Amino acid sequence: MSESDAAPSSSENVAAEAAETNQTNNAPEKMEEFAEPDTKRRKISTTVKIIEDKRYKLEERLGGILCCAVCLDLPRSAVYQCLNGHLMCAGCFTHLLADARLRDETATCPNCRVEISKTSATRNLAVENAVSELPSECQYCNKQFPRNSLERHEETQCEERISGCKFSRIGCPWRGPLHESRQHETECTHPNRTGAEVMDALQVMDQKLADERVLYDSIFDLLAxxxxxxxxxxxxxxxxxxxxxxxxxxxxxxxxxxxxxxxxxxxxxxxxxxxxxxxxxxxxxxxxxxxxxxxxxxxxxxxxxxxxxxxxxxxxxxxxxxxxxxxxxxxxxxxxxxxxxxxxxxxxxxxxxxxxxxxxx
CATH class of the missing domain: 2.60.210.10 (Apoptosis, Tumor Necrosis Factor Receptor Associated Protein 2; Chain A)
Structure with a gap:
């Protein structure tokens, strides 16, 4: 009994060990087949998310680097820099010089306190050109355009820019988006008003023209x-x-x-x-x-x-x-x-x- 019973027991143990070994050997294959791609996907998605969070657009990061050291806004025209390279927009630069003149002091850079003046400070043309290419949001339609073309867009192209009625000369006070002006002008009641009703608006215009004419007439009289x-x-x-x-x-x-x-x-x-x-x-x-x-x-x-x-x-x-x-x-x-x-x-x-x-x- 002992030997005959022991044989099957040992064979069962060997079979069990073999099965366990097979499962152990097959586990890495299953991990390679299923687990690793999931890990890679998680890693890739996490990396993309981090990049998107940190990136938050190159333009915005450049805006923080190229901004004026005084007002912390992007310059709209000329950009000046001190001897150490700190940037100032033209308005803040002249304001610093004006304040120094009023206080009878020497103007200094707000960052490094080095002396600045009309002769020591220089314009940074590279920054001016870079800032002009950065996008800025239109104040009317909220779309982004390069800064060097934004003004032209807001003044002549944007359909959301504020416009007046073409009958404003006879007193119509309406102001609104340009694309709504056409509809308003077809419904405007001012063209159908009587002359007496539009006299107030005409008198305001006449007074403005009269003031300008007084100046020029006075100059011509003085020239005599x-x-x-x-x-x-x-x-x-x-x-x-x-x-x-x-x-x-x-x-x-x-x-x-x-x-x-x-x-x-x-x-x-x-x-x-x-x-x-x-x-x-x-x-x-x-x-x-x-x-x-x-x-x-x-x-x-x-x-x-x-x-x-x-x-x-x-x-x-x-x-x-x-x-x-x-x-x-x-x-x-x-x-x-x-x-x-x-x-x-x-x-x-x-x-x-x-x-x-x-x-x-």
């Missing part, structure tokens, strides 16, 4: 004066002797109508600290430096001139100069915006032409 003179001048920055130094501008003396004159200018009407204000403007006055024997009725106007690039809108001012009234009032210099004022402050001098007319009484 017998005594006219002009001088190409430079406003240079100076500081007051007060405890808190204030910035003002002044020209050298110049001759006109057998007298000596100067022009003075100041920022924000001599505000104590113009750097605390985001809005900036300039005012100027005409000063008679010699003793007047008679009253001089002077009309004067400031223009850009041949040696300057100041964007000033012409305005005519008048003052009667005498021995007791030798200083004219501070009058606004008609600059288009604060950015133009900052640009003038950033310059070493402000070049302009002053035309003076002497009225004979």
């Amino acid at each position: 004066f017998e005594k006219i003179t002009f001088n190409d001048l430079q406003l240079k920055p100076y500081r007051t002797d007060e405890f808190v130094h204030r910035l003002f501008y002044e020209t050298s003396r110049f001759s006109a109508f057998n007298n000596q004159w100067v022009v003075k200018a100041r920022i924000n009407n001599s505000q104590k600290d113009p750097t605390q204000s985001s809005e900036r403007d300039m005012t100027y006055q005409l000063i008679l430096k010699t003793k007047a024997t008679t009253t001089l009725s002077i009309y004067y106007i400031m223009l850009k001139g041949p040696f300057g690039d100041m964007k000033v809108q012409p305005r005519i001012y008048k003052h009667d100069f005498s021995e007791l009234e030798n200083e004219g009032p501070y009058m606004p210099l008609s600059l288009p915006d604060t950015a133009e004022c900052n640009r003038l402050l950033a310059a070493k001098t402000i070049n302009f032409r002053l035309i003076m007319f002497l009225s004979s009484k």
